[in-house]
Amino acid sequence: MDGSSEFKLGRPLGRGFFDLTPVDLAHQLLGCVLATDLEDGQVKLRITEVEAYGDVGQDPGSHAFRGMTERNSSMFLPGGHVYVYRSYGIHWCMNIVAGRKNQSGGVLLRGGEVINGVDLAMRRRNSDGVCRMDRDLARGPGRLGSALGITKDLNGADLVGNPKLRLYKPISITSKDNEPVVESSTRTGVSGEGRHALWRFYLAGEPTVSPHKPAAS
Numbered sequence: 001m002d003g004s005s006e007f008k009l010g011r012p013l014g015r016g017f018f019d020l021t022p023v024d025l026a027h028q029l030l031g032c033v034l035a036t037d038l039e040d041g042q043v044k045l046r047i048t049e050v051e052a053y054g055d056v057g058q059d060p061g062s063h064a065f066r067g068m069t070e071r072n073s074s075m076f077l078p079g080g081h082v083y084v085y086r087s088y089g090i091h092w093c094m095n096i097v098a099g100r101k102n103q104s105g106g107v108l109l110r111g112g113e114v115i116n117g118v119d120l121a122m123r124r125r126n127s128d129g130v131c132r133m134d135r136d137l138a139r140g141p142g143r144l145g146s147a148l149g150i151t152k153d154l155n156g157a158d159l160v161g162n163p164k165l166r167l168y169k170p171i172s173i174t175s176k177d178n179e180p181v182v183e184s185s186t187r188t189g190v191s192g193e194g195r196h197a198l199w200r201f202y203l204a205g206e207p208t209v210s211p212h213k214p215a216a217s
Helices: 022-029 118-128 141-148
Strands: 007-009 033-038 041-053 082-087 091-098 105-116 165-168 170-173 182-185 200-203
Touching (some): 022 105, 033 105, 041 141, 082 141, 091 141, 105 141
Antiparallel strands (some): 007 170, 091 105, 182 200
8 A cells, every 4th residue: 555645744855964974864864755756757765774884994894994986986975965886786775875075974775665656666676576565665775776766877866956866854654653663783794893883773663674684703
């Protein structure tokens, strides 16, 4: 069922929202609604799971840890821009840059609930593989990218003032009486010195949160 009636959205978020540390931005992104409006239609997704990645030189788990490269250059843009990368040569994954220019911190979007455009999201997902349940449309970073129509063409895009890509903080959620509980864990697949950071955050009890797979010690 399309649940967009549960959410009342105001104006898209501005630059100041993203001027936070990666961990703080990760917390703020939970429950936000990300909308993509592309050639084949619009999809809106409520973010339920994220991972924070620290600034350049501070987080061994980050793609930007050793500095700027051609691949990660979008991470060095001002907060609110998008870093899109290919995972395992198959999936497009989306990060939202945190902080100020050249800090390179970011937040990986790991899971979400499609609240508008379910049919389109399902078509996109089934073109990449088999998806039978709505809860699995964006349950994991690669699936999320597919459901939203994320590709390399959006790498470096700005969430501020962009008609194709917008982020909203819901004004109200009429279907829930209580604020959701945020829980944390280590990040998925991050090994080495960054493996102990409790920088994966998710909304407790949400079926769209992906299974946690901690890296081997």
